[in-house]
Amino acid sequence: GAVVSQHPSRVICKSGTSVKIECRSLDFQATTMFWYRQFPKQSLMLMATSNEGSKATYEQGVEKDKFLINHASLTLSTLTVTSAHPEDSSFYICSATGGVNTEAFFGQGTRLTVV
Amino acid sequence: ELKVEQNPLFLSMQEGKNYTIYCNYSTTSDRLYWYRQDPGKSLESLFVLLSNGAVKQEGRLMASLDTKARLSTLHITAAVHDLSATYFCAVDSNYQLIWGAGTKLIIKP
Numbered sequence: 001g002a003v004v005s006q007h008p009s010r011v012i013c014k015s016g017t018s019v020k021i022e023c024r025s026l027d028f029q030a031t032t033m034f035w036y037r038q039f040p041k042q043s044l045m046l047m048a049t050s051n052e053g054s055k056a057t058y059e060q061g062v063e064k065d066k067f068l069i070n071h072a073s074l075t076l077s078t079l080t081v082t083s084a085h086p087e088d089s090s091f092y093i094c095s096a097t098g099g100v101n102t103e104a105f106f107g108q109g110t111r112l113t114v115v
Numbered sequence: 116e117l118k119v120e121q122n123p124l125f126l127s128m129q130e131g132k133n134y135t136i137y138c139n140y141s142t143t144s145d146r147l148y149w150y151r152q153d154p155g156k157s158l159e160s161l162f163v164l165l166s167n168g169a170v171k172q173e174g175r176l177m178a179s180l181d182t183k184a185r186l187s188t189l190h191i192t193a194a195v196h197d198l199s200a201t202y203f204c205a206v207d208s209n210y211q212l213i214w215g216a217g218t219k220l221i222i223k224p
Contacts, residue, residue: 006157032210034211034212041219042216042217043203043214043215043216043217044158044203044214046211046212049211093157093158095212103148103160103163104148104212105160106150106157106158106159106160107157108156108157109156109157111155
């Protein structure tokens, strides 16, 4: 399958700082990328969907000003958690697809801990 | 609104036994995925089921899809400890994946 690379895999930051997570498709053009959040022992929660070159579509309840998503190229999307707080600590996972009705491939995930 | 129900949510079983995880969904969809997640890791794609009656097998895992019943099953044959993980089904809905709650599978030696 296709490869999606997500970095960093783990990050610890102080409250009030911002953290950027990168998601790259290495061997295909990702027209759409998805950002998920996963709490312990729970399923994935979709945060937002981003299409290359356009603004991300956020799910209800997700603050767009807090979770900034940029999908500037067909191989890179970034999620920036701004002014992070301890409650933002979670496992964040990106996935990417090459088009409609194509399989989504997942990044390795990022464990964010805000202290 | 598409809903995906997965059961059981937790399953503890002995090595060598067979068992089935069920994934029901509420509205029409022609695409269903099964994923495996190990603790602290991201998701690993197991199967993509694209049509009614689709059956796929990989090792001790076999997945099937019945779009008329809106049901997919993940069958584990002669379970081994290495299959311990959380298994998710996800259903395609208008280009997004709707996730089941996951089944945590523990296989005891």
